[in-house]
Amino acid sequence: MRMYDLIYTKKLGGALSPDQIAFWVKGAADGSIPDEQSASLLMAICWRGMTTEETLALTLAMRDSGKRMNLSSVPGTKVDKHSTGGVGDKTTLILGPIVAACGVPCPMFSGRGLGHTGGTVDKFAAIPGLKVELTDAEFIRSLAETGFANSAPTGDIAPADKKLYALRDVTATVESIPLITASIMSKKLAGGADALVLDVKCGPTAFMKTLEDAQILAQSMVDVGSAHGMQIRALITRMDAPLGWAIGNALEVMESVEILRGEHGDSELAQMSFRLAAEMLIMGGAAKTLIEAQALVEACIQDGSALETLRRFTALNGGDAKALDDFGRLPQAGQTVDILSDRAGHLSAMDGRALGLLAMDLGAGRKDRNDVLDLGVGIRVHGRVGQRIAAGDRLFTIHAKAGARIDPAPYLATLQITETRPLATPWLLATIGC
Amino acid sequence: MRMYDLIYTKKLGGALSPDQIAFWVKGAADGSIPDEQSASLLMAICWRGMTTEETLALTLAMRDSGKRMNLSSVPGTKVDKHSTGGVGDKTTLILGPIVAACGVPCPMFSGRGLGHTGGTVDKFAAIPGLKVELTDAEFIRSLAETGFANSAPTGDIAPADKKLYALRDVTATVESIPLITASIMSKKLAGGADALVLDVKCGPTAFMKTLEDAQILAQSMVDVGSAHGMQIRALITRMDAPLGWAIGNALEVMESVEILRGEHGDSELAQMSFRLAAEMLIMGGAAKTLIEAQALVEACIQDGSALETLRRFTALNGGDAKALDDFGRLPQAGQTVDILSDRAGHLSAMDGRALGLLAMDLGAGRKDRNDVLDLGVGIRVHGRVGQRIAAGDRLFTIHAKAGARIDPAPYLATLQITETRPLATPWLLATIGC
Numbered sequence: 030m031r032m033y034d035l036i037y038t039k040k041l042g043g044a045l046s047p048d049q050i051a052f053w054v055k056g057a058a059d060g061s062i063p064d065e066q067s068a069s070l071l072m073a074i075c076w077r078g079m080t081t082e083e084t085l086a087l088t089l090a091m092r093d094s095g096k097r098m099n100l101s102s103v104p105g106t107k108v109d110k111h112s113t114g115g116v117g118d119k120t121t122l123i124l125g126p127i128v129a130a131c132g133v134p135c136p137m138f139s140g141r142g143l144g145h146t147g148g149t150v151d152k153f154a155a156i157p158g159l160k161v162e163l164t165d166a167e168f169i170r171s172l173a174e175t176g177f178a179n180s181a182p183t184g185d186i187a188p189a190d191k192k193l194y195a196l197r198d199v200t201a202t203v204e205s206i207p208l209i210t211a212s213i214m215s216k217k218l219a220g221g222a223d224a225l226v227l228d229v230k231c232g233p234t235a236f237m238k239t240l241e242d243a244q245i246l247a248q249s250m251v252d253v254g255s256a257h258g259m260q261i262r263a264l265i266t267r268m269d270a271p272l273g274w275a276i277g278n279a280l281e282v283m284e285s286v287e288i289l290r291g292e293h294g295d296s297e298l299a300q301m302s303f304r305l306a307a308e309m310l311i312m313g314g315a316a317k318t319l320i321e322a323q324a325l326v327e328a329c330i331q332d333g334s335a336l337e338t339l340r341r342f343t344a345l346n347g348g349d350a351k352a353l354d355d356f357g358r359l360p361q362a363g364q365t366v367d368i369l370s371d372r373a374g375h376l377s378a379m380d381g382r383a384l385g386l387l388a389m390d391l392g393a394g395r396k397d398r399n400d401v402l403d404l405g406v407g408i409r410v411h412g413r414v415g416q417r418i419a420a421g422d423r424l425f426t427i428h429a430k431a432g433a434r435i436d437p438a439p440y441l442a443t444l445q446i447t448e449t450r451p452l453a454t455p456w457l458l459a460t461i462g463c
Numbered sequence: 464m465r466m467y468d469l470i471y472t473k474k475l476g477g478a479l480s481p482d483q484i485a486f487w488v489k490g491a492a493d494g495s496i497p498d499e500q501s502a503s504l505l506m507a508i509c510w511r512g513m514t515t516e517e518t519l520a521l522t523l524a525m526r527d528s529g530k531r532m533n534l535s536s537v538p539g540t541k542v543d544k545h546s547t548g549g550v551g552d553k554t555t556l557i558l559g560p561i562v563a564a565c566g567v568p569c570p571m572f573s574g575r576g577l578g579h580t581g582g583t584v585d586k587f588a589a590i591p592g593l594k595v596e597l598t599d600a601e602f603i604r605s606l607a608e609t610g611f612a613n614s615a616p617t618g619d620i621a622p623a624d625k626k627l628y629a630l631r632d633v634t635a636t637v638e639s640i641p642l643i644t645a646s647i648m649s650k651k652l653a654g655g656a657d658a659l660v661l662d663v664k665c666g667p668t669a670f671m672k673t674l675e676d677a678q679i680l681a682q683s684m685v686d687v688g689s690a691h692g693m694q695i696r697a698l699i700t701r702m703d704a705p706l707g708w709a710i711g712n713a714l715e716v717m718e719s720v721e722i723l724r725g726e727h728g729d730s731e732l733a734q735m736s737f738r739l740a741a742e743m744l745i746m747g748g749a750a751k752t753l754i755e756a757q758a759l760v761e762a763c764i765q766d767g768s769a770l771e772t773l774r775r776f777t778a779l780n781g782g783d784a785k786a787l788d789d790f791g792r793l794p795q796a797g798q799t800v801d802i803l804s805d806r807a808g809h810l811s812a813m814d815g816r817a818l819g820l821l822a823m824d825l826g827a828g829r830k831d832r833n834d835v836l837d838l839g840v841g842i843r844v845h846g847r848v849g850q851r852i853a854a855g856d857r858l859f860t861i862h863a864k865a866g867a868r869i870d871p872a873p874y875l876a877t878l879q880i881t882e883t884r885p886l887a888t889p890w891l892l893a894t895i896g897c
Contacts, residue, residue: 064499
């Protein structure tokens with residue numbers, strides 16, 4: 030088999046066989062196929078796409094390039110969640126403890142942040158002492174004892190995806206439905222969960238700009254998961270403004286705990302987290318209907334068992350559980366600066382991506398893969414889209430390093446303040462799957 | 464400037480600026496841009512194409528990556544010819560001496576063969592002693608003293624093209640109109656000729672399968688040449704059967720000499736060589752009309768001055784000029800084997816590409832860039848398309864290494880012998896340019 034023939038076939042719009050795809054993935058991972066040939070094939074895939082069969086074969090080949098987690102020692106249907114990435118998205122910190130508290134095991138592998146989006150692993154790392162890279166034994170123990178486990182993925186899971194992703198990152202071939210599908214689903218299938226809820230973000234600053242594209246990606250992932258006997262369902266959610274009031278790692282832990290305490294229950298963040306949790310509970314067999322599932326979610330918030338699960342998970346994995354009740358124990362910023370509105374009107378739009386980049390500049394996110402984060406810094410967003418603003422109202426509180434100069438102009442530029450009130454748009458755009 | 468942004472722009476179908484293209488070509492040549500990024504951009508160019516301005520910029524950037532020949536010490540309009548490659552194509556050996564004999568200097572850089580097509584340099588190398596890699600001084604001396612110069616291109620001419628071509632060769636990105644245009648034209652512009660005749664081959668086994676594609680490529684090259692003040696004209700010629708009776712290096716020298724002696728004057732090879740030579744004479748100012756130019760060609764064949772020019776060129780560059788009159792002095796094959804027809808009918812088609820590959824297998828061509836050729840071996844084609852064949856007629860004489868076993872089946876399989884006589888098709892399909 031010659032790599033040249035694979036590239037040529039795809040260049041002309043043909044389909045590759047499962048054997049050809051396995052040959053490529055193996056060769057890309059072990060270095061026997063040079064990067065320039067993989068890069069050329071990746072661009073040809075962006076051009077010509079892949080059939081469902083090809084996407085399936087690519088997913089399986091990448092899954093089989095490394096180890097597969099065996100979670101069979103933990104009883105029950107294990108349910109995972111994946112989000113395609115949003116600014117201020119701390120839903121995992123909220124729904125993981127909720128789902129576990131309702132009796133459904135929730136094993137999750139989360140990523141580190143890069144660019145404007147934060148990573149769940151970084152958010153957990155803001156809890157002092159909490160171990161965010163678990164061994165297999167620690168991961169399974171956490172899942173068995175608390176119902177929840179979260180870890181940065183080890184290099185052993187889908188190493189071919191890691192290799193190909195690094196190549197896609199420098200060759201402008203990240204944005205491709207089959208490549209995104211295979212990258213996500215190979216890791217999820219290797220992670221060992223039985224069921225998966227997908228949160229596919231859609232909006233001008235998300236990967237998927239249009240509802241149509243988001244639906245195609247969601248359907249592609251649902252098809253691949255279903256074909257491998259995984260229960261899978263996708264929610265397509267709007268992404269424009271940041272999710273919740275917190276951007277930045279320790280701040281996002283605080284906001285998550287507040288929601289688990291029952292605060293901000295009517296916020297979009299709480300509504301989205303609860304809905305995703307409810308979907309997971311149905312998949313895990315804890316509820317039959319959405320109404321039933323939502324009642325379970327509500328109950329574990331009210332009786333404190335969700336927050337207690339987060340405390341137990343934290344303590345078991347070396348973290349300071351007291352920090353969840355005493356935020357003074359979390360990393361703090363050196364200074365806080367308020368940014369006030371210079372005009373009156375309706376807050377009609379907020380650019381989440383721009384705010385994510387500003388938070389990155391403060392030190393809450395990574396420009397480069399090797400950057401070290403300042404876990405205490407970030408942005409508290411006071412306004413909500415749709416709200417009426419008066420001149421002098423506080424819009425943001427910036428949590429910055431001591432001595433950093435904060436220019437309000439770029440923050441104010443992320444907002445649209447208009448005379449007319451904006452139309453309210455729902456956060457849930459569509460659902461796909463069983 | 465970031466290479467990523469160039470790839471991303473082209474992926475989305477945008478145009479690159481001349482500065483961006485120069486940045487890429489320089490980086491690809493000096494290694495500062497990794498091959499995987501160039502490979503990805505090359506495939507994106509195959510996908511999205513290039514505007515005329517982009518193709519111009521790419522051509523110039525590649526031309527300027529190395530030295531430019533300065534032929535100004537030789538008086539007159541220097542006229543070159545380029546063919547996109549055919550089996551049995553020895554037109555350079557014929558038209559170079561003709562054009563020079565008519566007083567128009569003809570400086571040519573020719574390639575080595577690879578795969579089913581032979582290379583002009585290899586054909587000249589079959590003349591014992593003839594130096595086929597000339598220094599600049601030797602090249603200019605040959606042009607000044609005989610009117611004709613031919614050399615393998617030195618690595619100093621368009622090294623960026625050499626680097627990118629090697630990458631295209633393994634990444635299935637050779638077939639792209641702007642990339643082919645820039646590759647050819649960068650070398651031709653660096654070669655120092657004032658005028659250029661292009662022979663763009665068209666047919667099922669050529670790069671350009673359809674007349675439409677061949678016209679687009681020809682127009683693209685004519686546009687680039689014209690934009691740089693070069694006189695340029697393209698002939699689109701049919702390629703299916705081999706050109707002439709000889710495939711193989713020494714055999715092709717023999718056939719060229721025979722045509723320069725005035726033999727086979729009605730063959731397609733002679734007609735094509737004479738027409739290309741006539742076009743070159745018009746560009747070089749030796750004739751005003753095609754009829755006038757064709758009369759000059761005819762005269763220099765009749766009076767022997769064309770063949771005498773080849774003898775002088777050969778002797779000046781260290782070659783055995785006597786071998787042009789005594790073919791026994793040329794490299795010989797170890798054995799000859801005749802292949803006879805097993806049926807009667809009309810010879811209606813001949814697969815030039817398959818015959819080129821068979822000649823390669825005999826040792827006349829290279830499977831791999833580093834293969835060493837046997838200059839004496841090859842195929843003598845006795846039949847011509849359109850001819851009536853009787854069972855037992857001699858179709859081919861195979862000139863092979865001593866002891867090689869020749870299976871007639873693959874040779875017979877290159878021919879279509881039918882009951883009905885095929886329609887005659889012209890070899891000249893279209894002309895493009897001034």
